[in-house]
Amino acid sequence: MKGSTNTRAVLLFIGDELLIGQTENTNAGWMARKLVEWGIETIEMRTLMDDREVIKNAFEEAWEKGDLIISTGGLGPTNDDMTAEVLADFCRAELEFNEEVFSWIKEYKEKQGQSVNSLHEKQAVLPTGLQYFRNESGTAPAMLYEKGDKVIVALPGVPYEMKELLTDKIYPRLKEKLISDNLKTTTLLTAGIPESEIAGQLEDFENQLPKSLSIAYLPGLVRVRIRLSARADSESKAEEVLQKYSQELQSILGDAVYGRGEETLEGVLGGLLKKNNLSLATAESCTGGYIAHLITSVAGSSDYYKGSVVAYSNEIKKGQLGVKESTLEEYGAVSEETVREMLAGVCHKFQTDLGIAVSGIAGPGGGSEEKPVGTVCVAVGRPDDYRLETYQLNQNRLLNIEKSSLLAINMLRLFLWGD
Amino acid sequence: MKGSTNTRAVLLFIGDELLIGQTENTNAGWMARKLVEWGIETIEMRTLMDDREVIKNAFEEAWEKGDLIISTGGLGPTNDDMTAEVLADFCRAELEFNEEVFSWIKEYKEKQGQSVNSLHEKQAVLPTGLQYFRNESGTAPAMLYEKGDKVIVALPGVPYEMKELLTDKIYPRLKEKLISDNLKTTTLLTAGIPESEIAGQLEDFENQLPKSLSIAYLPGLVRVRIRLSARADSESKAEEVLQKYSQELQSILGDAVYGRGEETLEGVLGGLLKKNNLSLATAESCTGGYIAHLITSVAGSSDYYKGSVVAYSNEIKKGQLGVKESTLEEYGAVSEETVREMLAGVCHKFQTDLGIAVSGIAGPGGGSEEKPVGTVCVAVGRPDDYRLETYQLNQNRLLNIEKSSLLAINMLRLFLWGD
Numbered sequence: 119m120k121g122s123t124n125t126r127a128v129l130l131f132i133g134d135e136l137l138i139g140q141t142e143n144t145n146a147g148w149m150a151r152k153l154v155e156w157g158i159e160t161i162e163m164r165t166l167m168d169d170r171e172v173i174k175n176a177f178e179e180a181w182e183k184g185d186l187i188i189s190t191g192g193l194g195p196t197n198d199d200m201t202a203e204v205l206a207d208f209c210r211a212e213l214e215f216n217e218e219v220f221s222w223i224k225e226y227k228e229k230q231g232q233s234v235n236s237l238h239e240k241q242a243v244l245p246t247g248l249q250y251f252r253n254e255s256g257t258a259p260a261m262l263y264e265k266g267d268k269v270i271v272a273l274p275g276v277p278y279e280m281k282e283l284l285t286d287k288i289y290p291r292l293k294e295k296l297i298s299d300n301l302k303t304t305t306l307l308t309a310g311i312p313e314s315e316i317a318g319q320l321e322d323f324e325n326q327l328p329k330s331l332s333i334a335y336l337p338g339l340v341r342v343r344i345r346l347s348a349r350a351d352s353e354s355k356a357e358e359v360l361q362k363y364s365q366e367l368q369s370i371l372g373d374a375v376y377g378r379g380e381e382t383l384e385g386v387l388g389g390l391l392k393k394n395n396l397s398l399a400t401a402e403s404c405t406g407g408y409i410a411h412l413i414t415s416v417a418g419s420s421d422y423y424k425g426s427v428v429a430y431s432n433e434i435k436k437g438q439l440g441v442k443e444s445t446l447e448e449y450g451a452v453s454e455e456t457v458r459e460m461l462a463g464v465c466h467k468f469q470t471d472l473g474i475a476v477s478g479i480a481g482p483g484g485g486s487e488e489k490p491v492g493t494v495c496v497a498v499g500r501p502d503d504y505r506l507e508t509y510q511l512n513q514n515r516l517l518n519i520e521k522s523s524l525l526a527i528n529m530l531r532l533f534l535w536g537d
Numbered sequence: 538m539k540g541s542t543n544t545r546a547v548l549l550f551i552g553d554e555l556l557i558g559q560t561e562n563t564n565a566g567w568m569a570r571k572l573v574e575w576g577i578e579t580i581e582m583r584t585l586m587d588d589r590e591v592i593k594n595a596f597e598e599a600w601e602k603g604d605l606i607i608s609t610g611g612l613g614p615t616n617d618d619m620t621a622e623v624l625a626d627f628c629r630a631e632l633e634f635n636e637e638v639f640s641w642i643k644e645y646k647e648k649q650g651q652s653v654n655s656l657h658e659k660q661a662v663l664p665t666g667l668q669y670f671r672n673e674s675g676t677a678p679a680m681l682y683e684k685g686d687k688v689i690v691a692l693p694g695v696p697y698e699m700k701e702l703l704t705d706k707i708y709p710r711l712k713e714k715l716i717s718d719n720l721k722t723t724t725l726l727t728a729g730i731p732e733s734e735i736a737g738q739l740e741d742f743e744n745q746l747p748k749s750l751s752i753a754y755l756p757g758l759v760r761v762r763i764r765l766s767a768r769a770d771s772e773s774k775a776e777e778v779l780q781k782y783s784q785e786l787q788s789i790l791g792d793a794v795y796g797r798g799e800e801t802l803e804g805v806l807g808g809l810l811k812k813n814n815l816s817l818a819t820a821e822s823c824t825g826g827y828i829a830h831l832i833t834s835v836a837g838s839s840d841y842y843k844g845s846v847v848a849y850s851n852e853i854k855k856g857q858l859g860v861k862e863s864t865l866e867e868y869g870a871v872s873e874e875t876v877r878e879m880l881a882g883v884c885h886k887f888q889t890d891l892g893i894a895v896s897g898i899a900g901p902g903g904g905s906e907e908k909p910v911g912t913v914c915v916a917v918g919r920p921d922d923y924r925l926e927t928y929q930l931n932q933n934r935l936l937n938i939e940k941s942s943l944l945a946i947n948m949l950r951l952f953l954w955g956d
Contacts, residue, residue, distance in 0.1 A: 137579045139569030140755045143562070146584070150558030160556045162591075163584035165565070172581075336559045400847075406833025407826030410847045414825025417901055417934055419849070425857070426847035428819075428829045434844045434887060468853060482836055515836055 125296045127153055128180035129163040132173060132191035132201060133275055136165045144277055145190050152284065156292070157301040157347070158186060168198040177208050177270070185268055186296055188284075191275030193258035195237035201272050202261070206245035208270075209263050216244045223257045251287035255279050260287055269295060299353040302360045306344045306367060308374045309383055309528040313337040316344070316371065323370055330356075331363055339517065340524035341383070373535050376528070383527050384412040390534045391422035391472070398530075399468035400426040401439055401460040403451065404478035404494060408523045424468045429460065435477075439463030452477050454495050454506040462501035474498050474526050478509075480518045494522040498530040505533050544715045546572055547599035548582040551592060551610035551620060552694055555584045564609050564699055571703065575711070576720035576766070577605060587617040596627050596689070604687055605715055607703075610694035612677035614656035620691050621680070625664035627689075628682050635663045642676045670706035674698050679706055688715060718772040721779045725763045725786060727793045728802055728947040732756040735763070735790065742789055749775075750782055758936065759943035760802070792954050795947070802946050803831040809953045810841035810891070817949075818887035819845040820858055820879040822870065823897035823913060827942045843887045848879070854896075858882030871896050873914050873925040881920035893917050893945050897928075899937045913941040917949040924952050 129149060135141040143165065150160050161184060166176050173192065180187045192201030206213045220242035224234050241257055244250065251260040258274035260283040271288055273280045293299070308316060313335050317324075324333060330350050336343040346364050350356035368375050377386050391398055400409050410426035413419055427438050432451055435441040440463035441456055449455040460475035478494030485491035492511040497504050509525060511518045548568060554560040562584065569579050580603060585595050592611065599606045611620030625632045639661035643653050660676055663669065670679040677693035679702040690707055692699045712718075727735060732754050743752060749769050755762040765786065767779035787794050796805050810817055819828050829845040832838055846857050851870055854860040859882035860875055868874040879894035897913030904910035911930040916923050928944060930937045 136565075137569055137582065138573050138753075139566040139571075142566040146555075147558040147561040150556055152558075154557050161586060163556065163582075165582035167580060334557075402826075402829075406838075407821075407829025407845055407847065410821075410826025411830050411938075414847075414849065415935055415938070419825075423849050425849040425853045426826055426845070428826065428833075428845035428847070430833065430839050430842050430844040438844070438886070467857070516834055519830075519834070 125158045125186060126161045126184045127158050127186040127188060128184035129160060130173075130176050130180060130187065130189040131163065131165045131275070132168065132189055133166075134168050134198070136191075137167060141275075145275065145280055148277070148281065149188065149190075149284070154345070155303050155305075156289070156297045157303070157349075158296065168192065168200065170200050170204060173200065173204045174207060177204060181208075181268065181270075186292070187268075187270045189270070189272045190280055193241075193261075193272060193274045195241040195257070202244050205248070205261065205263065205270070205272060209245055209247065209265075211245035211247050213243050214246050215239070216242050216250065219244060219250050219259050222252045222259060226253070226257055249291070251283060253279055253283060254286075255282055260284075262288065262291060264295070298349070300351065300356050301347060301349050302353070302356040303345060303347040304360055304364050305379055306346070306364065306371070306375050307341060307377045307379075307381060308344065308371055309341045309376050310525065310532070311342070311371075311374045313342050316342055316374075319370060320367070323367065327363065328359070330359055339513075339521050340528065373532060376531060382416075383524060383531065385416050387527055387531050387534075388413070388416045388419055388422065390531065392418075394534070396472055396534075397422055397424055397468075397470040398472045398474070399424045399464045399470040401457075401464035401473065401475040402426060402428045403430065403435070403460075403476060404480045405476045405519050405523045405526070406430065406480075408519050409474060409476065409526055412523055412527060424470050427464055427467070435460060439467070450489070452479055452489050452493055452495055454497070454508060457495045457497040458504060458506060461497040461499070461504055465501050472498070472500060472530065474530055476522055476526050478511075478518070478522055480515045480522075482515060492518055494518070494525075496522065496526045496529055498526060499533050505529055544577045544605060545603045546577050546579045546605040546607060547603035548579060549592075549595050549599060549606065549608040550582065550584045550694070551587065551608055552585075553587050553617070555610075556586060563696055564694065567696070567700065568607065568609075568703070573764070574722050574724075575708070575716045576722070576768075577715065587611065587619065589619050589623060592619065592623045593626060596623065600627075600687065600689075605711070606687075606689045608689070608691045609699055612660075612680075612691060612693045614660040614676070621663050624667070624680065624682065624689070624691060628664055628666065628684075630664035630666050632662050633665050634658070635661050635669065638663060638669050638678050641671045641678060645672070645676055668710070670702060672698055672702060673705075674701055679703075681707065681710060683714070717768070719770065719775050720766060720768050721772070721775040722764060722766040723779055723783050724798055725765070725783065725790070725794050726760060726796045726798075726800060727763065727790055728760045728795050729944065729951070730761070730790075730793045732761050735761055735793075738789060739786070742786065746782065747778070749778055758932075758940050759947065792951060795950060801835075802943060802950065804835050806946055806950050806953075807832070807835045807838055807841065809950065811837075813953070815891055815953075816841055816843055816887075816889040817891045817893070818843045818883045818889040820876075820883035820892060820894040821845060821847045822849065822854070822879075822895060823899045824895045824938050824942045824945070825849065825899075827938050828893060828895065828945055831942055831946060843889050846883055846886070854879065858886070869908065871898055871908050871912055871914055873916070873927060876914045876916040877923060877925060880916040880918070880923055884920050891917075891919060891949065893949055895941055895945050897937070897941055899934045899941075901934060911937055913937070913944075915941065915945045915948055917945060918952050924948055 192199045223238045249262040256279040261272040263270040332347045334345045348356045348360040407428045429435045439460045441459040457475040461473045465473040475497045481491035494509045611618045642657045668681040675698040680691040682689040751766045753764045767775045769775035826847045848854045858879045860878040876894040880892045884892040894916045900910035913928045915926045
């Protein structure tokens with residue numbers, strides 16, 4: 119129901135591999151977030167066996183409940199793939215060999231240097247009267263069935279195939295039919311401020327929001343995503359309202375906002391370093407290489423990132439990073455004095471403009487009364503111009519590592535913005 | 538139906554946060570795998586809104602379909618938590634303040650240095666006639682309802698609370714009622730051999746398996762989990778069959794098997810290093826610190842791990858790891874000659890017995906005709922006694938990093954086993 123404020127979706131995830139836990143269903147969360155962006159409410163998700171009756175019943179029940187049904191899986195060429203057959207049954211359509219879809223499959227396989235076989239012929243036997251969409255990264259096409267105000271979409275289960283098809287091919291069709299042009303959303307990404315503090319800062323802002331605008335918080339470990347959605351009489355009006363309030367939001371939260379949409383902290387930091395032609399090295403103790411991993415997960419990071427010393431012992435801190443024996447004795451390995459020396463040491467050694475240095479107690483062992491598990495000291499900046507911070511985290515080992523890494527990267531981002 | 542070969546489970550995941558994609562449902566896959574281990578077949582999963590009618594209908598439909606219903610979520614103290622009310626309705630029970638559960642909550646909060654409030658009192662208002670199980674890591678207790686052959690279990694949604702309660706408190710009760718003593722399972726973990734090759738090696742083994750034994754493959758990026766399940770007339774007989782065939786399986790696959798159950802490659806490597814009192818350092822180029830991260834994700838790794846040099850430029854490879862200019866010129870940064878010198882360099886510098894060194898092209902840029910994206914060279918061992926390997930991977934950047942890291946750790950494991 120285009121323009122309606124409540125298009126309701128039911129998602130069906132088909133495949134025995136999901137029910138035995140062989141494959142993690144990463145499609146569910148991604149798809150739910152996409153649909154929220156598009157103003158569609160997911161009212162139920164089901165994970166189903168590769169069983170004709172089960173799948174058919176699920177489509178029938180979903181058809182009763184929702185305006186949009188999206189299924190994933192069961193579109194492959196083998197016998198346990200039965201979504202096409204069930205859809206033919208459900209839509210009262212014939213199964214027929216589809217020349218066009220077969221030519222897509224053939225071209226795809228040829229691009230891979232392979233040829234088609236009889237299984238691929240089976241994969242092109244599809245219900246008549248549906249719309250098909252070419253899969254650029256695999257053999258299974260997407261299918262779309264419309265009746266009245268309702269739509270069924272069947273997608274392959276492989277995450278990147280599903281994502282490409284849904285956003286590139288299916289979205290334009292949904293936009294015509296189910297998605298209001300008059301809804302616009304944007305997501306501001308913040309780091310370093312807890313959700314409760316953000317909510318406090320935004321109290322006045324929220325109180326004066328017009329009814330056409332809604333705000334939602336999606337908190338993560340260090341980051342909070344703030345989604346603004348504007349609904350108006352026209353597309354341009356919605357865009358205008360969204361612009362106005364997202365700018366206001368940004369000016370209230372200031373440099374806590376590091377980006378929009380799908381940006382990452384490490385990607386934003388990389389962009390800053392590249393733009394300013396600055397080089398970076400890291401010196402890690404408790405984070406054990408995870409900061410280096412985050413930074414190097416960005417393609418092209420070798421342009422600005424020189425490397426890291428993971429110093430997991432005091433000997434390495436002294437021998438490789440030039441931390442003074444007296445500093446370690448007087449202040450300990452987990453201290454602002456030590457990370458400051460680690461920072462200077464790694465910048466000097468790797469001849470970089472900037473550094474990040476971290477030392478802490480990730481746990482579960484190693485804590486003391488004075489410095490309990492979760493104590494983490496961070497230094498960022500230049501050898502002679504730096505910021506120091508001591509955090510007290512209270513997660514488990516892996517989350518303490520992840521959280522201190524993100525906090526450290528965020529500190530350097532803020533250092534550069536303030537520079 | 539204890540002893541039956543087909544206890545059927547329906548899983549209900551309750552919470553709006555799952556339907557908007559705010560929280561990833563990591564419980565689903567974990568729970569499904571646990572149930573398979575216990576010989577229980579999951580026939581459906583549903584993710585549901587925080588809506589009384591919706592939840593009640595889902596319990597009713599699940600009761601028709603399954604022998605065991607497990608729900609997560611909706612047990613908190615706020616108004617959108619309504620699992621307890623729905624269960625009272627479903628089980629035709631009264632809601633009553635439960636003194637014992639309240640004392641658990643009180644003790645838990647006191648341990649955290651906090652006191653209870655009126656919301657916690659609400660959380661202790663529970664249906665009569667159900668069994669309650671104490672949550673050691675939170676306030677929401679687990680609930681269990683039995684009628685005839687069927688069982689409903691309601692668990693909190695927080696993953697570690699759910700996992701503790703299901704395995705420590707609920708499992709013993711399910712074992713009495715629904716889980717056959719005569720089913721035993723074990724999972725062998727292999728690394729470095731693709732599933733197709735394992736299947737080839739196990740062809741004869743599979744052909745001579747008795748009917749009482751089943752085998753399943755769960756392939757991952759570098760690792761394949763092989764699950765053996767034995768069903769017999771008695772517990773001891775099942776155990777005996779499982780022992781016999783898992784030993785046979787292990788002897789066929791040899792040192793490709795690195796562990797059992799939930800062990801990790803980095804954990805097994807850590808155990809080997811500790812046992813043999815050996816120290817380790819790493820030198821990473823394309824993996825960018827991910828190997829260091831995996832190794833230091835193991836608690837207690839500072840006993841054997843000294844640290845890493847992440848050398849993301851040729852200057853660092855030369856200056857910090859002593860790779861010869863002539864080697865880089867003649868063979869390139871991605872070559873077995875270079876990683877051999879990186880290995881020797883880092884062992885010398887960090888004064889360790891052993892090293893891992895990796896250099897490669899993670900992509901998407903940086904490839905050439907001769908060395909395409911995905912080319913990765915690995916050296917493991919001692920400066921004068923090492924193994925070299927060149928891999929050709931074909932994943933995206935992040936998966937190439939993850940895969941080469943796991944392959945490198947596995948190479949050192951095999952080196953130590955062969956030592």
